[in-house]
Amino acid sequence: YQWPSPLIDQVEGLLYEGRGEGDPNNSLIDFAGKLAQCQSGSLGESGAAEWIRFAYHDMATHNIEDGTGGLDNSLLLELDRAENVGVGMKHALADLSHFPNKYLSFSDVTAVGVAIASAQCQGPIVPIRAGRRDAIVAGPPGVPEPQQTLAEHTESFRLQGFTPEEMIALTACGHSVGGVRSNDFPAMVPPAPGTTADNFILFDTTTALDNTVVLQYLNSTTKNALVVDKNVTLISDFRIFNSDGNVTMNQLADPETFDQTCSRLFAQMINTVPAGVTLTDVIEPILTKVDGVQLSIGYDTLLLSASLRFLNSSDQRTVKILWNDKAGGCASGSCFNWSQNQRDVTTTLASRLGLSVNKYDFVAPINATTSISKFWFEINENDGSPVTVLDNEGSGYVITQDRVLYVPHSSTATSTVVAVRNDVAPSRVFMDVYTRGRSAIVNQTVDLAPSTDIESRVGYAFYSLTQSFTGVEFTFDLHSIVNGTTYTEDMRDTYFATNSPDF
Numbered sequence: 001y002q003w004p005s006p007l008i009d010q011v012e013g014l015l016y017e018g019r020g021e022g023d024p025n026n027s028l029i030d031f032a033g034k035l036a037q038c039q040s041g042s043l044g045e046s047g048a049a050e051w052i053r054f055a056y057h058d059m060a061t062h063n064i065e066d067g068t069g070g071l072d073n074s075l076l077l078e079l080d081r082a083e084n085v086g087v088g089m090k091h092a093l094a095d096l097s098h099f100p101n102k103y104l105s106f107s108d109v110t111a112v113g114v115a116i117a118s119a120q121c122q123g124p125i126v127p128i129r130a131g132r133r134d135a136i137v138a139g140p141p142g143v144p145e146p147q148q149t150l151a152e153h154t155e156s157f158r159l160q161g162f163t164p165e166e167m168i169a170l171t172a173c174g175h176s177v178g179g180v181r182s183n184d185f186p187a188m189v190p191p192a193p194g195t196t197a198d199n200f201i202l203f204d205t206t207t208a209l210d211n212t213v214v215l216q217y218l219n220s221t222t223k224n225a226l227v228v229d230k231n232v233t234l235i236s237d238f239r240i241f242n243s244d245g246n247v248t249m250n251q252l253a254d255p256e257t258f259d260q261t262c263s264r265l266f267a268q269m270i271n272t273v274p275a276g277v278t279l280t281d282v283i284e285p286i287l288t289k290v291d292g293v294q295l296s297i298g299y300d301t302l303l304l305s306a307s308l309r310f311l312n313s314s315d316q317r318t319v320k321i322l323w324n325d326k327a328g329g330c331a332s333g334s335c336f337n338w339s340q341n342q343r344d345v346t347t348t349l350a351s352r353l354g355l356s357v358n359k360y361d362f363v364a365p366i367n368a369t370t371s372i373s374k375f376w377f378e379i380n381e382n383d384g385s386p387v388t389v390l391d392n393e394g395s396g397y398v399i400t401q402d403r404v405l406y407v408p409h410s411s412t413a414t415s416t417v418v419a420v421r422n423d424v425a426p427s428r429v430f431m432d433v434y435t436r437g438r439s440a441i442v443n444q445t446v447d448l449a450p451s452t453d454i455e456s457r458v459g460y461a462f463y464s465l466t467q468s469f470t471g472v473e474f475t476f477d478l479h480s481i482v483n484g485t486t487y488t489e490d491m492r493d494t495y496f497a498t499n500s501p502d503f
């Protein structure tokens with residue numbers, strides 16, 4: 001692992017790092033924070049259940065015989081099918097769609113969502129791999145529906161890659177959270193008494209992703225509509241759960257077996273991908289990770305923002321950032337700075353792994369003339385142990401160019417400001433934008449024009465754009481063409497935009 005590794009960095013970040021950090025304005029982009037309460041709605045709706053069902057319906061059309069389908073985001077193109085009915089699908093889509101970007105596919109976000117959902121609901125830890133690719137056309141139908149026969153379900157799960165016992169267990173794991181809605185299945189769940197409002201029958205009496213659904217099925221106290229509904233055509237859980245004479249359900253009555261089985265089968269579910277897609281190794285928490293790197297412009301210097309993240313916290317640790325100028329030394333005589341603050345960004349998943357994830361933030365002034373070529377860190381635990389150098393195995397974190405820079409503190413969600421070195425005028429300054437809509441990812445290229453209201457300073461002229469893209473935030477690659485050479489800032493994120501000119 002080297003800094004930076006965009007795909008791994010991002011998936012790892014969604015798993016182990018919160019992004020809300022207590023700021024309500026960030027709640028839309030705080031992935032784990034969206035499921036802060038496992039069960040949240042007034043009817044007992046569970047965002048976690050919605051995310052898990054969403055993932056299952058996406059993968060359930062996999063066909064092991066020809067290698068098509070799997071967790072590939074084709075669900076986005078199949079939501080109008082009866083087999084994918086449900087307001088929960090729309091909720092999950094709205095939740096998840098803020099997170100894909102140039103490196104992170106929608107289907108990777110969906111996969112991580114299963115791990116977060118399980119962790120937030122006291123369920124098992126689900127290992128995550130990355131590298132899924134999003135389908136651009138719908139696949140054939142085939143998600144199991146309640147009115148189908150046991151034979152049809154067994155064949156459907158076989159095509160998905162599951163044995164008859166795994167069909168029982170995975171269905172029990174999925175149906176340990178959430179329930180059945182009257183709006184979606186009016187034949188099974190009547191509207192709330194005296195109204196036409198949505199009604200909800202939960203699969204079991206606990207919010208947790210635990211084996212209560214199994215125990216209540218075995219001791220006949222279950223209210224699971226897919227077990228006890230009067231219309232026996234629709235009681236598919238009943239047919240599935242007892243299809244092996246309750247052998248599997250009895251095994252799942254042991255909480256540890258339930259957890260281990262659900263962890264394994266959830267992982268198999270999200271790692272079922274179309275033939276030809278290769279997933280990464282399991283993404284483990286990264287010991288020390290650099291994040292939020294942004295070279296930008298201050299009043300009379302460049303400013304380097306970055307944070308260094310640890311998996312354990314310490315009251316006495318001090319962290320220093322050091323850099324080389326463009327010539328490879330330190331001509332200005334001062335090329336280091338201390339961290340400004342430390343913040344706790346631990347997710348539930350991370351804390352369940354015993355981690356205390358925290359970030360040290362830096363905003364270091366950099367001489368604009370001598371600039372910067374790379375940076376690294378020194379860590380002093382102040383406990384008598386030697387100072388450690390974190391330098392990416394010698395190469396440091398390389399800053400590849402300073403010709404075109406995003407200026408987040410002058411930018412907002414609706415306007416982007418960038419700075420361009422003004423020793424040579426660029427022939428073009430433009431962005432390749434990647435916006436996240438609810439149903440589609442939009443790529444477009446837009447040009448920026450010289451700013452009429454920000455004066456040049458420290459050797460940079462300013463360019464700006466008032467944008468009309470939708471979405472809470474978007475990402476973009478920023479380019480300038482100077483004397484025929486293109487300089488690029490890779491994947492900037494409007495998450496950085498603070499609109500705080502008095503930084």
Ligand code: HEM
Pocket residue numbers: 045046048049050052053056085086087088144145146153170171173174175177178179180181182184185236240269
């Ligand atoms: C034969 C197999 C299955 C059938 C017929 C089936 C059917 C259903 C039905 C009818 C609902 C109610 C949905 C609604 O009211 O919107 C539901 C909910 C749910 N299903 Fe399944 N299911 C099956 C297997 C699975 C599997 C394998 C998983 C995941 C591992 C899963 C996960 C869920 C979850 C989490 C919910 C709750 C959703 C919510 O509360 O919003 N299901 N299922």
